[in-house]
Amino acid sequence: MSKTNLLGLDQKALTQTLMDLGEKPFRAQQLIKWIHSQMCDDFAQMTNLSKTLREKLAAQCVIEAPQVISEHLAKDGTRKWLFKVEGGSAIETVYIPEPERATLCISSQVGCTLNCRFCHTAQQGFQRNLTAAEIIGQLWVVVKTLKKEGIFKAIDRPVTNVVMMGMGEPLLNFDNVVMALNLMLDDLAYGLSKRRVTLSTSGVVPGIDRLAQACDVALAVSLHAPNDTLRSELVPLNKKYPIAQLLAACKRYLGEDKRRRITMEYVMLKGVNDKPEHAYELIKLLKEVPSKVNLIPFNPFIGTKYERSDEKTIQRFQDILMTGGLVTLKRKTRGDEIDAACGQLAGKVNDKTQRNLKFKQTLILNTQKDTQEEKQATSFA
Numbered sequence: 001m002s003k004t005n006l007l008g009l010d011q012k013a014l015t016q017t018l019m020d021l022g023e024k025p026f027r028a029q030q031l032i033k034w035i036h037s038q039m040c041d042d043f044a045q046m047t048n049l050s051k052t053l054r055e056k057l058a059a060q061c062v063i064e065a066p067q068v069i070s071e072h073l074a075k076d077g078t079r080k081w082l083f084k085v086e087g088g089s090a091i092e093t094v095y096i097p098e099p100e101r102a103t104l105c106i107s108s109q110v111g112c113t114l115n116c117r118f119c120h121t122a123q124q125g126f127q128r129n130l131t132a133a134e135i136i137g138q139l140w141v142v143v144k145t146l147k148k149e150g151i152f153k154a155i156d157r158p159v160t161n162v163v164m165m166g167m168g169e170p171l172l173n174f175d176n177v178v179m180a181l182n183l184m185l186d187d188l189a190y191g192l193s194k195r196r197v198t199l200s201t202s203g204v205v206p207g208i209d210r211l212a213q214a215c216d217v218a219l220a221v222s223l224h225a226p227n228d229t230l231r232s233e234l235v236p237l238n239k240k241y242p243i244a245q246l247l248a249a250c251k252r253y254l255g256e257d258k259r260r261r262i263t264m265e266y267v268m269l270k271g272v273n274d275k276p277e278h279a280y281e282l283i284k285l286l287k288e289v290p291s292k293v294n295l296i297p298f299n300p301f302i303g304t305k306y307e308r309s310d311e312k313t314i315q316r317f318q319d320i321l322m323t324g325g326l327v328t329l330k331r332k333t334r335g336d337e338i339d340a341a342c343g344q345l346a347g348k349v350n351d352k353t354q355r356n357l358k359f360k361q362t363l364i365l366n367t368q369k370d371t372q373e374e375k376q377a378t379s380f381a
Contacts, residue, residue, distance in 0.1 A: 003062045006035060007140060008133030010182035011189075021056060029188055035063055036136075036189035039144040065137035066091070081142065085110065085134050089127050091167055093138040095146075095159075102146075103161040106138050108177050109168025114202050116222070116235050118267055120301040121167045130168070132179035138166075139180075139190065162192060165200040165220070171207025174214075181215045194218070200265065205241040208249040219253055220263040220294070221246065225273050226281035234273070247289050254290055261327070262291045267298050268309035268317065279317050283324035292327040 009017060015028040030048055034040045041063035043054045066083035069090060073079050079095040087110075094105040110127040112119070139162060146158035162184055164170040170177045177199070183189045184197050200220040201208065208219070223243075225231035231238040238246075250262045264286065268274050282293070295318055298308040309317075314330060321328040 003060055005064050005133045006031065006061050007063050007065060007137055008131055008179060010179050011186055023053060032186060032188040036183060039147065065141050066134050068141060083138065085130065093142065093166060095142055100155065101160045102155055102158060103163060104139060104142055104159045105163050105166045106135060107166030107168055108135055108164055108170040108173050112168050113172065114169050114237050116202060118234060118269060118298060118306050129173040129176060132176040135176060135180035136183050161196045163198045163200060169202055169204060170199050171201045171204040174207055174210060178214050181217055202235055202237050203241050203246045205245050205249045208253050212253045220265055221250060223264045224267050226278050226285050230273060250289055260290065264291050264293045265296060266293055267296045268314050269298050270307040270309045274309040274313050274317055276320060279320035283321060283326060286326060293321055294329050294331055296331045
């Protein structure tokens, strides 16, 4: 009989687990604090629990996070962790420090099913959903690491913001993602503000409606085009849930709260979606949707046909949107030298369409490279 991994259980699920063990419900709050606030994975150290309970937990439960394979540091301070998960696969997690905030980009799946044309992760195929423990475990490991290093000085905690923008489509792993989000928001665990936790989706309309009922977090939508023809080319999911359905779901998600905005993510592709006419079309499209636009410089990868729009083009696009009344930001490119920038995460996923000797040899070479780079990694102490 396999042991229950408590790392991935939110307070409700942990309470039920303890009651099944014949324990009082309040013990769940104590365990949440030990696991996610104190970063403790040893039941023997949980001194406010009875010896009997600690022995019972040790016999039937574990606290296990994904194993770190390698860690990489960019010149701008961006850090990327490669995690080993069950089944021999790997996922990637990116930490982006800034003077007044520290953002962690978390993965929700091993690979991705949606095949967005400009995304490196999508080119690797899909293997499986991550468990709730594997999702929250990324945050757990990073927070524990940064607390040990003690390097966060300008902010009050190692991670102030979490974005579900890593590998995978979060809304296609709904239950596990929501369980992890609940832990992020729990004051006894990480205590993050619901406005500082963002879920990014490519437009899974039923999932957006379910999320509105299950968990209140900020929502970002990978829009990337102002019309269905172009968006269906870039984001094939649009053929199933076209823009009109997507924007209607966004309005439902916001409800009656006039202060909230959906973030519309728009990757800038040279000569594809970056022309002035696209900007004017976008203004008309979002006129009735409370939103802000985040322009993302495309981050190239080997084998892609797309190129990044130049700075002048991006600035012109932003100016048109701003003049048209849309709050528009330009995302800084961070961590591209270690393939940690937006759209570059790929991990070491077995592509379901490339299970051949050449691909396996590439995986071996990449793993060897990760090991070499890990040995050469800068000391962060």
